Amino acid sequence: MNHEPHPPRDEPNQEPDHTPEHERLHYPPRIYVASLADYVDGRLHGTWLDAAREPAAVAADIQKMLARSPIPGAEEFAIHDFENFGYLRLGEYEQLDWVCAVARGIAEHGPAFSAWADVMDGNLDALAQFTDNYLGDYPSLSDYGAELLAGYGLDELLDRVVPESLHGYVKVDIDGYARNLELSGSVATYPHESGVWVFSG
Known part of the structure; x- marks a missing residue:
């Protein structure tokens, strides 16, 4: 998928931690959202966003991105890329409530939360049960x-x-x-x- 290059940054510590403790990610989960009107018109217009926030904050940033589109009235968007979501794979049209809840969980609890989210397969209410059900690594x-x-x-x-x-x-x-x-x-x-x-x- 062609999109804006990732900003340069230091490499995270690659040493694995095999203890049953929650492993926190050094970088928060992010999504690349793109204007569909621009995409259909053969133009790339989008932005990388920190997804580990409240859905309203992410939605507001998406609207700002769409407002900057050279195509008047651009309203629709899709998730064209993502990073630091562990074992979970996001679709283009995932609900923001789900994406943000998963991202916040991964940022707080580490990659194990991405496995829990993958197993829950879209069940937003079940995400909150992670701490009661996670037994360790x-x-x-x-x-x-x-x-x-x-x-x-x-x-x-x-x-x-x-x-x-x-x-x-x-x-x-x-x-x-x-x-x-x-x-x-x-x-x-x-x-x-x-x-x-x-x-x-």
Whole structure:
């Protein structure tokens, strides 16, 4: 998609963070909105906007962009590009309420929110449930299962009830436990480059 070049800026820190903490983005999600009247006329007229704001503020900036169009009465626009929306892909005619809510969530909570928004697939009300459902970022679902079992005190229980001579023969099927968590709907996962985000089912 041809549009105005991105403004130059420093490269963000590329070192991955694999902890289950919310990872904040260094740059806010942005959208490139363009005048459809100009586009149909073979002209590029648009602007990059910070989307992590209230919809009314973004809409006002879009109207300013349309008012600067050389075509009188230009009223319609489309999203022709976007950046820093993580795993979510925006369509040209997404509702601003949805776009801004997602952008604000990503700016506050990091890329995991983009996965949540992708799963919610346009359900605006469900976006607010992210903090209640996000369980963390893990190298694998089995790592989450192991942490969960450790929290139940399973290792201490086995130490108490299993003779030391049998410890090497008694194993917990953590992988199977983790798979069952997902198959039963207790949790849901969203894979990314270095692991999975885990959400309650």
